Structures are given as structure tokens and as C-alpha cells.
Amino acid sequence: MVRNPLIVSKKFTGVYHKVLLDGDVSFCINYKENGKVKWVTIGKKSEGINEAFCHQQRIDIINKSKFGEQAPIIKNKAKKKSSLFDDMAKEYIDNQDLKPRTAYLYKNYLNYLSSFIGDKSLSEIDADEVKKIKATLKKNEKSNATINAHIAFIRAVFNYATKNEKHKGVSPCENVDLLSIDNNRERYLSVDEVKQLKQAVKSDAMLSLFIELSLSTGGRVETILSIAKKDINFIQRTITLTNHKAKRTYTGFISDSLLALLQKRCNAIKDPNELIIKLHSKSKDKPFQAMSIRIKNIMNELFNSGLSSRDAKNRVVIHTIRHTFASHLAINGTPIFTIMKLLDHSDIKHTLRYAKLAEDSGLTHIKGLF
Structure with missing residues (x-):
């Protein structure tokens, strides 16, 4: 069988093509390196390859051969x-x-x-780069959940770029293993520690109200920050809470320690749609992060001295308040299904972790059994 001959480009030096048996066109280039002619197949017309692209590839290869890397102008264009x-x-x-x-x-x-x-282009980032980031985060004592979240974010960005045809190729996270996570935080605040926390925020009216609302309802940060005056019912002593995670509302209750603070705040509000927690003007556009940072600093000072940042089981974080709410309900003998309802859990499995805290919950029933 006679091979189809290579056809020399009339426009670009060192660029050739030939017509294949199926009618497609294959492109290749040649160049000299150390006195020897080298040939490189670039691709086919059906793959989007043309003479101009081959010409650019040839220039890139020659520059890389001469300078040991891409010339600055070529590198910038590639980026x-x-x-x-x-x-x-x-x-x-x-x-x-x-x-x-x-x-x-x-x-x-x-x-x-x-x-x-x-400052790296997506095409420059590979699995080794992601593994370096993972190792650095681990060295800096970041939690496994935080490390996994960073990797997941990189993956999400690459998936977005691929979906929108701004990147070709696989995600550099494909061959990077995620770390195992233990979500069962065991730490909750004792009654004395709750008193310590309340004392630490006493001078700040909004911070104090936030802590009392959290301890009284067990609501997540977003839930507490979205409570408006219209959500408060002092007659029934209830608060309509929003579960932003599940996109639904549920009912919380006003404790004795919260009542006076909440009444004072509501009396100062005229608009029923105004939020109960009002932060300073500098942070009003970012309420979640502003509150998280303030609470984190207080928690670290009061309870986390000497603990590793990776010690998820023992460190006190903002979510510990929700855990404290549920834990003390269990310790006081509250039925597990009531705790489930107050936390607005969708699955009883998430609530059963608190059952072990009710150590003598069966004692009353056993005493007079026989």
C-alpha cells in the first residue's frame, strides 16, 4: 500500500500535513535539536488542529529547547x-x-x-500540587474536615471550569485521597462553663443575647441571626426558627434566663421584620463571619488553651453551644424524641448520640419494677 505523502505548508516553516485514508488530515512538525531533525505529530483536523496551531507549537518547542523553559511572552500567552x-x-x-x-x-x-x-493556570495545576497543599494544611494542624473542604473546593472550581468549557482534562483532585472524619464531637459545656461564657459576654448586649438565644434554642448560627421580632411570641413563649439547611421552620422556646433580655430587645424594635441580633455597621454585611470570629476568640481564650487545633473532640467551637443545649436536655431526662424535635433533626440517628448522657434515665423505672 502506497503511503500518502507529506505536504509542506506554504505558509509556515517546518509544518506538514497528509491526507489520511478516511479523509481526515494529520498534522506534524519538525525542528532541529543538537543538530538532529526531530519530528512530532501534533494531531488531526477532526480534533481542531490546523497549520497555525502547529506553527505555534513548533515555536514553543524551539524556545523551550533554547532557553530551558518557555519564553516569557509565550508563557504569558499560555496563561x-x-x-x-x-x-x-x-x-x-x-x-x-x-x-x-x-x-x-x-x-x-x-x-x-x-x-x-x-496565579497558576488551570492546566498547570496537577495532583502533586494538591497533595502539597494537603500536606501543608496538615502540618499547620488544620482539621481533617478543613483539609477535605479545601480539596473539595478545588474540585468544584475545576468541575465548574470543565462544565463551562473553560478547561479540558481531569480534575487534579481525582487521585488525591480525602482524610477520614470523626464528626462525633464529645465536648459540651458544663453548667459552670456556661456561667463562665455568659460572664465573658455580659458587657456586650448583642453578644450576650446571641449566647442566650443559642443556649435556649440550640439553633445554628444562621438560625439565630435570622430571628426577627415577628418570630417571637411572648404569650406562648415560643420562637419561630428557620432551619436554613433543610429550608423549613420549626419551634423553639424562651427559657427563663432569656426572657428578660429578649423582652428588652423587642421593646426597642418598632419594625416587626427587624432582626433581633443587630451587629455594628462595620460588620452588618457579613453577620455570620463577624459573629463566628467574635465567638471563636472568646471560646479559645476560655476553653481551648493548650489544645491542638486538630483536636476536634475536645475543642470548644461555636457549634458546641448547640451540642451543650442537647446534652443538658439529655442529662435532665428529656425524651430523645423531644430532643430530636427541638434540634429539628430529620433522622433520629443524629439525636441518639445524646442518649448515652442520660445515665440514670432508667433508674426510676427499675427501682419499683418488682
């Missing part, structure tokens, strides 16, 4: 063609319908990742 991670991550965040908390976390992830891969 412009392939989006930088920083730019793509910002575009991804801007185009998602994110809850305030998620948006805050994503921006934190991006701020951290920028120092590693922010």
Missing part, C-alpha cells in the same frame, strides 16, 4: 488562554447561589489557596 485559578474560583463563587456561611467559607478557602495556586 491567558488557560484561566488562572484565582479568576476561575472568583467566577465560580459569584455564579453560585450560596448561603452567607458557605460564601464566607469559600472566600476563606480561596484566600488560603491563592498563595499556592492562585
